Structures are given as C-alpha cells and as structure tokens.
Amino acid sequence: MELVEYVSRAGWGARAYRQPSGAIQYSRPRKGVKVHYLGGAYSDRPHSQCSAYVRQIQNQHMNGNGWSDIGYSFVVCTHGTVYEGRGLKRRNSANGNTSLNEQHYAVLGLHGTNSGEPGAKLLDGIRDAIDYCRKNGPCGSEIKGHKDGYATACPGPELYAWVRAGAPRSDKEEPVTxxxxxxxxxxxxxxxxxxxxxxxxxxxxxxxxxxxxxxxxxxxxxxxxxxxxxxxxxxxxxxxxxxxxxxxxxxxxxxxxxxxxxxxxxxxxxxxxxxxxx
Ligand SMILES: [Zn+2]
Ligand SMILES: [Zn+2]
Known part of the structure; x- marks a missing residue:
C-alpha cells in the first residue's frame, strides 16, 4: 500500500538523527498505533508551511528535549499529508517510556487544545498513517491514545473520542462546485x-x-x-x-x-x- 500524500524525511528537510540512540530499532512487532496531539494551542496554516512546522517540532525535540530525533513515528497535517518521522523501523520516543514506545507506533496529528472538531482531512490522514503502519509494520490492529496506559491529556478530547470510535474514515462528501x-x-x-x-x-x-x-x-x-x-x-x-x-x-x-x-x-x-x- 502506498500513502496517497506522503512526505519522506528528505522531502520535509529533516536533520540527520543522532547516533547511536536515534538508530535503535524495534525489538518486536508493534501491537498497533497510538495517536497524539500537540498539547498546546495550534494555529492552522497554509500547507506550504507544514514542512517548516515539522522541522520546528524536530528542533524542539532535539534541542529542547535533548532527544536523538523527532519523537513521533509519523506526523499528519490538517491537509491530510503524512510526514515520515522515525518511520516504521526506528523506535519512537513519544509514548512515555521505552516499554510503551516498543509496543505502539506514535502518530501525531497537528491538532491543538484550541482546534475544536478535527477536520475530515486530518482524520483521514491519520487513518492513512495507521493503515500504512498496519500494512508494513509489522504491526497489530490496536488503535489507542497516548493517554491509554500513561498519565496525560493527549490526544485531547476530540481525537480521543475519534480513536475510541475506531478511527473511522470520513464519509463526508465534498460539496459540488x-x-x-x-x-x-x-x-x-x-x-x-x-x-x-x-x-x-x-x-x-x-x-x-x-x-x-x-x-x-x-x-x-x-x-x-x-x-x-x-x-x-x-x-x-x-x-x-x-x-x-x-x-x-x-x-x-x-x-x-x-x-x-x-x-x-x-x-x-x-x-x-x-x-x-x-
Ligand atoms: Zn502524546
Ligand atoms: Zn499541511
């Protein structure tokens, strides 16, 4: 399965991850995917600025948190594009601790505490990332929130309700122009x-x-x-x-x-x- 809208690390201008910890791979198959949000306010922006925003997250994680790379496996913008983070093979650092990171991929939706109801493109994009992980993992069928098994508000009430509903694809039709x-x-x-x-x-x-x-x-x-x-x-x-x-x-x-x-x-x-x- 190919992602319809996928941007590789080279595509969004990722920095090289730090060795050796950034290169650590998963030691067993993942049970599924955990969904994350930004945890603070987010102002939506034109898609032309989304790559720069993903670079900003990577800088925060590497410079601010002192991590070896962006923490998430994949990042999805409000326009439905999936950005490669640590990807399918390298262990993420976003789920709370090493054990939790081993068990699930971490997919971030660009959704803030102020964003309200998530748009169809964001949800369909997150679903694209989940299906991509399932198909190419190895990865089981679990779909959970960051808060499942860890004390956090993430992924916020709107995305968590969607996760609990099984992360359904949007069936909203585009209005006829x-x-x-x-x-x-x-x-x-x-x-x-x-x-x-x-x-x-x-x-x-x-x-x-x-x-x-x-x-x-x-x-x-x-x-x-x-x-x-x-x-x-x-x-x-x-x-x-x-x-x-x-x-x-x-x-x-x-x-x-x-x-x-x-x-x-x-x-x-x-x-x-x-x-x-x-
Ligand atoms: Zn989170
Ligand atoms: Zn975008």
Missing amino acids: EAEMKKLAELTAERVWVKDHLIDVPWGTTQNPHWAAGNIITDTGNVLREVRGRVKQVQAQQETIRELVQALASRDEAIDVDALIQRIEERISALDVRIVAE
Missing part, C-alpha cells in the same frame, strides 16, 4: 438535448445563456394549452353547425339532415387533426 455544476449542465445540453435531437428546440444549445431543461417543459405546456383551446373552439363550431342544419331542415323536408351532418363532421374531424399536427 459552481464549475462542476456548469460542466454538468453543458454535458446534459450537449448529450441529451442537442446531440440526440430527441426534441427539435432551436434554443436548446449551450450558446443560449437562458438555456434550461425547464424551457422545454414550459414550451410544451404552452403548445398543449393552445391545442386544447382550439379543439374546444372546433367542438363549439360543430355544435353550432348541427343546430343550424336542424333549423334549416325544419323549413325544407327535402334536406337529408343525417347525411349533411355526417359530411360536416368529417370535414371538422379532418380540420381537428390538421391543427394538432401543426
């Missing part, structure tokens, strides 16, 4: 109304800025109303002619009323068909 909607409308115009020529509508082109599928429905409705009006008009004319023929017949017995009405109705029927077909 204006540009995507426009593209969809143009595809519909081209493939349904224009290319297929199902209905011959002269304004059914993408060149018409007022184009919409609703135009066709409105136009069809208008045509239907007009046809219904004309049919009623013809029916009224038919009724009037029938009355006139009968009035005429009452004055002249030589007129064949039925034959005359039949001839008129045939004419009207033909007229009716002609109107509908227009």
Whole structure:
C-alpha cells in the first residue's frame, strides 16, 4: 500500500538523527498505533508551511528535549499529508517510556487544545498513517491514545473520542462546485438535448445563456394549452353547425339532415387533426 500524500524525511528537510540512540530499532512487532496531539494551542496554516512546522517540532525535540530525533513515528497535517518521522523501523520516543514506545507506533496529528472538531482531512490522514503502519509494520490492529496506559491529556478530547470510535474514515462528501455544476449542465445540453435531437428546440444549445431543461417543459405546456383551446373552439363550431342544419331542415323536408351532418363532421374531424399536427 502506498500513502496517497506522503512526505519522506528528505522531502520535509529533516536533520540527520543522532547516533547511536536515534538508530535503535524495534525489538518486536508493534501491537498497533497510538495517536497524539500537540498539547498546546495550534494555529492552522497554509500547507506550504507544514514542512517548516515539522522541522520546528524536530528542533524542539532535539534541542529542547535533548532527544536523538523527532519523537513521533509519523506526523499528519490538517491537509491530510503524512510526514515520515522515525518511520516504521526506528523506535519512537513519544509514548512515555521505552516499554510503551516498543509496543505502539506514535502518530501525531497537528491538532491543538484550541482546534475544536478535527477536520475530515486530518482524520483521514491519520487513518492513512495507521493503515500504512498496519500494512508494513509489522504491526497489530490496536488503535489507542497516548493517554491509554500513561498519565496525560493527549490526544485531547476530540481525537480521543475519534480513536475510541475506531478511527473511522470520513464519509463526508465534498460539496459540488459552481464549475462542476456548469460542466454538468453543458454535458446534459450537449448529450441529451442537442446531440440526440430527441426534441427539435432551436434554443436548446449551450450558446443560449437562458438555456434550461425547464424551457422545454414550459414550451410544451404552452403548445398543449393552445391545442386544447382550439379543439374546444372546433367542438363549439360543430355544435353550432348541427343546430343550424336542424333549423334549416325544419323549413325544407327535402334536406337529408343525417347525411349533411355526417359530411360536416368529417370535414371538422379532418380540420381537428390538421391543427394538432401543426
Ligand atoms: Zn502524546
Ligand atoms: Zn499541511
């Protein structure tokens, strides 16, 4: 399995770790992964500044704490990118003591005490790192917080609740953008109304800025109303002619009323068909 967004130590400009302690490898397979947060306030920043922030953490650990390297196995930024810390083979120094460090990988999310609900990209990125450890470890399936087995508030209430829920991937869908909607409308115009020529509508082109599928429905409705009006008009004319023929017949017995009405109705029927077909 490859990480979708992965930055190696060279990629973020890591300092070389100190020998020999920085080179110490795990002596047995890991049980799983422990999740960490920053423990202080964090101000989110553009992704272009994330590598510099990881370098800052490494400097704190090496200069301030006197450690041989950045303490974490991996670091995940709020944009979902996974940064290589001590990686898969070298033992981390973030879980509290040597025994705890041996048992679990340590994955830090760039999430502070002030960050509130973590974003989907951060959570999915941490999950990417966990799955990467599981696949390439060797590493078991445990997902825990730093506070599990050690006295600390880490990884804070939000990330810990997510860890306790099994670190699920986000299923939030990205909202559809204006540009995507426009593209969809143009595809519909081209493939349904224009290319297929199902209905011959002269304004059914993408060149018409007022184009919409609703135009066709409105136009069809208008045509239907007009046809219904004309049919009623013809029916009224038919009724009037029938009355006139009968009035005429009452004055002249030589007129064949039925034959005359039949001839008129045939004419009207033909007229009716002609109107509908227009
Ligand atoms: Zn921690
Ligand atoms: Zn970032």
